Each structure stands twice: as structure tokens, then as C-alpha cells.
Amino acid sequence: MISLVLIVLTSLFFMGIVIRTKSIASGRKGPGLFQPMKDVIRLWKKGAVYSKTTSFIFQIAPSIYFASIIMAILVIPFCQHKGIISFNGDFVFFAYVLAFGKFFSIIGALDTGSSFEGMGASREALYSMLAEPAFFILMGSFALYTGHTSFHEIFVSLHFGSYISYGLGALATFVLVMIAMIENSRMPVDDPKTHLELTMVHEVMILDNSGFDLGLILYGTNLKFAMYGALIANFFTGSFTILIGILIFLAVQIIFAITVGVLESFSARFRMGNNAQFIFTLTSISILIFFGVLLIMGKFV
């Protein structure tokens, strides 16, 4: 329960920090921290316009996409406390409930029949597919290390003792940050600010969405960021009390948001063809974590 509340709370200002960081880095003052959220609320007050060529799929897709994110957040634990749903193998559930939502947003985009949106959908599908092994090898390694298969048990029994395990924590954080960037279609894989249909990935898929639906999708991105931030925070808060845990949680989220902002300010988007290669390197980093775990457990022969 605490994790859900904290994630929703963070999602209110997370994008605000990212945008503010980018503004300051480019010499501008930037909007208030809650401006992205105000935009979402403005959209929620509006009705949606649907193209005549679309079917019901296009209309239900944003809601299912948003619901999948909420569902995924429910399994995320906090400190010693379980998430609202917790069972053995829930990290598999986490990954695939997100994939389910993404599947609907992809077929929703294809439903419009626009040549741009099909292109965006194919890119997004490819990138998610390539990011998937990185996540599973990462979580699988920690499952092997701790001997448990649910988020809560993995994080609670995760104790960083040796230097190698600190290294593993750092690598895992990197992989999760990059996965969050890919899943949210941010730099360096996708440029969320671009106005060019041909270079978009996620933005082009939601070109036809408007009003309430668009608000859901945009807020979904905020929630997803906060969710991955919570996952990263869990690597460090496992053995602390709630109060210290909340502080660490907020600190991790804010640092994460600033990192995203800095990353987006000082680099250009990768060439589309190199993205696949880049995303796949995350898998090799995950494999490093896997070998590290084997090393700690003395299973390397």
C-alpha cells in the first residue's frame, strides 16, 4: 500500500523535475514542477475525438495501457512491506502485465491505419522486445542470488556485503535506468520533444489520441517513471525502517529524475538503426550481473 501511495505521489512531480533540469541546462527558467501534471488534468477534463476509421480497439487501448501500469505498480514492495499483490514469480507477472498494456497501445496505433503510427508501433515493439531479456536476466540473477522469486522476498533478503555485490547493485541500477528510458521512449533512444513524425517512436503512436485518452497515456508515462524509480530505490531500502526508507525513496527518485534530465540535455538521440544494438548491450550488462552472482555464490567452476 505504501509503495502505491509513494509512487503516485512521486509521479505528480517527477516529470516536472526532468523538464526543469532540462530548462536550466539550456539556460531557461522552465515551468513549475507541477506543470506537466496540470497539463494532464486539463486533458482529463476534455472529451476525446475519435477518427471514423478506428474501431473500438482504439478507444479501449489507452485505458488498458493505463490499467496495466497500475497493475504492475501493485506488485512493487516497499522496505519490509509487501506490495498489494505479492506471490512467487511476481516479477514475471510485472514484466508481462506491462507488455500486455504495450500490446494494446501498439494495436491501438495500428488501428488508426496511419503510415506513421504503424512505423512508430513497429519501432516500439522492437525496442521492448530487445529490452526484455535484460530485465529477466537481471531479475533472474537476483532470484538465484537470494533464492526467492518474488520482488518482496528478493529485496528483503538482498544484502550488499562484498565489493562485488556493490558493483552488482550499481550495474543493476544502470540497467534499470536504461530500461526505464527505453520503456518510456526517452533519450537517447527516442526524442520526446521532437515535432518530426518520422523520427518519433512513442509520440507518433499517440498522434491520434486526444483529450482524456491522451491524458491517461501521458500520466501513464509519469507513473512508469516513478515505478522504475521505486524499483531502483528498493535495491537500497530493503533492510531499513519505513522512515529512512521513505527518505531514501524520495532521494533516489529525485536523483533519477535529474539524471534523466541531464542525460536528455547533453546528448543527441541515437540513429534509429543503432538503437537496437544499444538496447541489446543492456542484456550483456545483465549477463555480467549474472556472472557476478555466480562468482559470489562460488558456482563458477
Place this chain on the structure above:
Amino acid sequence: MKSISIKNNQQIPFDSIPVLEYEHFLDYNTSLLQIEDNHCVNYYGVSQQGNIKLICCVANDKNGLINISSAVVSLPTTLESFSQYHLAFEKFEREIHENFGIQFINHPWLKPVRFPINQSDKNNTIANYPFFKIESEELHEVGVGPIHAGIIEPGHFRFICNGEQILHLEIQLGYQHRGIENLFLQKKKLQELHTLAENISGDAVVGHSSAFVNLWETLCLQKTDGDLHFARTLASELERIAIHTGDLSGMCTDVGYQLGSAVFGRLRTPIINFFQQWCGNRMAKSLIRAGKTNFPFSAELGETLKNVLDKFEPDFEEMCDETFGSPTVMGRFEKTGMITNEIGKSIGLVGMTARMTNINRDIRASHPYNIYATLAHQPILKHHGDVFSRAQIRREEVKQSIAYIRDLFAKIPSENLNRKPLAKPTSNVFAISLVEGWRGEICHCAITDEKGELLHYKIKDPSFHNWLALALAVRNNEISDFPISNKSFDFSYAGHDL
């Protein structure tokens, strides 16, 4: 004699242009273009009592002469095309075909150009443009525009793609057609003509208005005062700095490099703000006038500009180093949107687009006008023909322009206080004016009638035939790299559509 050779900004009696048989006309001009120093600056038709007089102007970059020849054909007619021998004539022939209905045999791509109001075939509309198609299950078509997501002019791009890879791009323009060439004949006041010239292409105001006033003074046989030459040269180089800097900002935006986008955008502002101080608006409109100036360049303005440039230059250099040193930016710039030297020569590129493929073509050096002859301009050449080459040319041309402006400061001419009023244009003459705008060669040609009024006015913006370079450059590129290729060329829609 097959042609008459004139210099830039020179008038000749219209009758003195040799009229050839079409076969000889074709042979002569296509053989001229076999020589690398020659390129076609304009080829167009003038309607004369039911006949069409075709006038071809081929410039020689080595001796600074322009060879003018002509042929008269009667309608309706079918002619052998120039384009089958040299692709550089392709766009010119399409225009003649569209305006007069002349059929060209063996023309590779005889399609509408800009759908003018007085076109010969009234059934040609933007809606029924014959797009190139490839039948295949695997390929898909992507149409972009004419309304775009950014604040750019209208134009339609149709891609045929294999997945993410572009196989073919067809560019359909004409949405901006305003009939400027006809307006030049309808408007009789010089003030109106100035305004028209300034609005041919909104980002090349100095280029087009210089071309017009140089041409007008040539028609009037007026010797241009030194201070006017000075102001035109200075304004032209300032425009180059401003637009090149703005384009670097645009290129950074298109690759998602926020720092470059913000800083280059800021750097452009003081330069165009200086125009505001000089002539009251940031576009340099109303600055350049034939035979006079309303905004003389004073020593105080010189001092202001010097301060602006002193602040501009180090920041510009630093940001260029930062941008070109950034691996993620270079990953996007290098080997994107390549045009080889051979393609560049075959399609007759001009201006910056030609120089980035190592074609030494710069009107400032080959056919100097205003005070470029005294500047001894050395064109900046790049070899690779990719987006990075275009970015580098912009950087170096900005530096070069700043150096020229500093040179010009050494002697700011005082205003000529007793100017001669402009005479009327000479009757029955032909005159040509070439100007190197920031995009490239701008060509204006005028013909006067027996009363000394304009009989025909022809404008050629460098974008007119350079657009083909974009269509060729993006082949086999990723479709997501199209925007950066497009921005790096930055052709004019309005200049093409007229």
C-alpha cells in the same frame, strides 16, 4: 556566333542574343555543359507573338562570363530534350513544359513543377500529381505534408520505404505559388517591385533584393555608389551569418541535441537584432533599394556591430567545438544524407550544396558583384557531402563572413549626399544579375520592351534545382534521418514555387 558572352550585371540589346536552330541550340548548350567550369544558371521561355523564345544562360566559372543563346519554336511542338544529355536541365525543361505545353522527348521526369495559374494544361492540379509508384507487397508508402508538424512551409514528401529504409523520395511542391514573376510585370512602381523582390523567399531577403537592385541599376545604366555596394555586401554577409547559425540550431533540434539547439538559437538573435537597429526590422526588409538607401550605415552602427560580433564569435566557436565534439551528435551527422561529387555535378548543384560535394562554385568568386571583387573570396569546400559537411561549411562560412565584415570596417564609405535620381530602364534590352545568397546562386533576368518597361522577368532561386539533391541524398537512408537531411540542406519552398 552561337552565343553572346556577357558579364554579371551587364545589359545587352535583346536582339543581339543569337537565335539558333533548335538542333544547334541543343548541341551548343549541352556541349557547353560537358566542360566542368560551365553550369546552367537559367533556361526559360518567353512568349513572343505566339512563338516561344527559349533563352539559355550558361555561366563559365573560370572566365566570369555568361553565354547567352536562344532559339525560337512555334507551338505546339515536340522537341528533343536537353536533359537526356545533361540532367542539370531537368527542372528547367519541366518548367518550360508546364508553362507552354512543349513536349520534350526522352525527358526522364516530365512532371508538373508548381501549377501556375497560367499553365498550359489547366487539368494539371496538385490533387492529380502523378506520383511514382512501385508495386510490391513488402514496400510501403509514407506521405508527409503538405502541412507539417513544425513551423515550416508547405510541401509534400512521398517516400517509398522498405521497412525503415528509404528507397525513393518524391518531392511535390507548388503550394506556395504566388505568381511573383507575373506580379513583376503588373506592378509599375519601383517601390512595389522592391517589396516583391524581398518576398520571393523570406529567409533570403538580402540575397533576392540585392539581385533585383543590381539588375535594376544595370537596366537603368546607373553606376552604383560605393556606399550602396558596401551596405549590400555587409547585409549579405550578415544574413549568411544569421541564417547559418539558425540552421545549426535547427540541425541540433532535429537530432534531439538540446544544448546546441538552445545556444545556436540564442546566438542568431543578436545578429538579426542588429538588422532591427539598422533598418527597423529583423528581416532586413526595406534595407536595400535601387539607386539609394533609406538607412545609411553610420560609424556608430559600425561600432555596435563590432561589439555584437566580438561577443558572438567566441560563443559561436565554443558551441561549435562542443557540438562537433559530441559523439552522439556526430553519430547522427556523419554519413547521413550523402551526395557524391558525381551526382552533384550531374544535377548542376549550386551554392553551399555544391561546395559540400567539392564543387568549386561560388558567384562571389567566379562572377563577383558589389565589392566582392576586392575581397578576393576563397570558397570553402568540403568533400564528403554528408550532413556533417553541411554543418562544417556553415561553421566555416560564418567565420569567413565575420572576417570579411571586420575587413569592411577598415573603410566605411561615407554616404553620397548628392545621388543622381534613377533614370528609366533602357528599352529593348536583356540583363542578368547573379548573386550568391546564403543558399547559393540567385539569378534574376529581365527583358524590357520599347517603352523601357519590363517585358519579362525571370527569377531562379538556388532551391529550384537543388531540391533534387535532397531526394537523392536520402535514398538508402533511414526514414528517421530524413528530417535532419532536410534541415541540413534547408531549401526554400517559396523560392521554388515563386
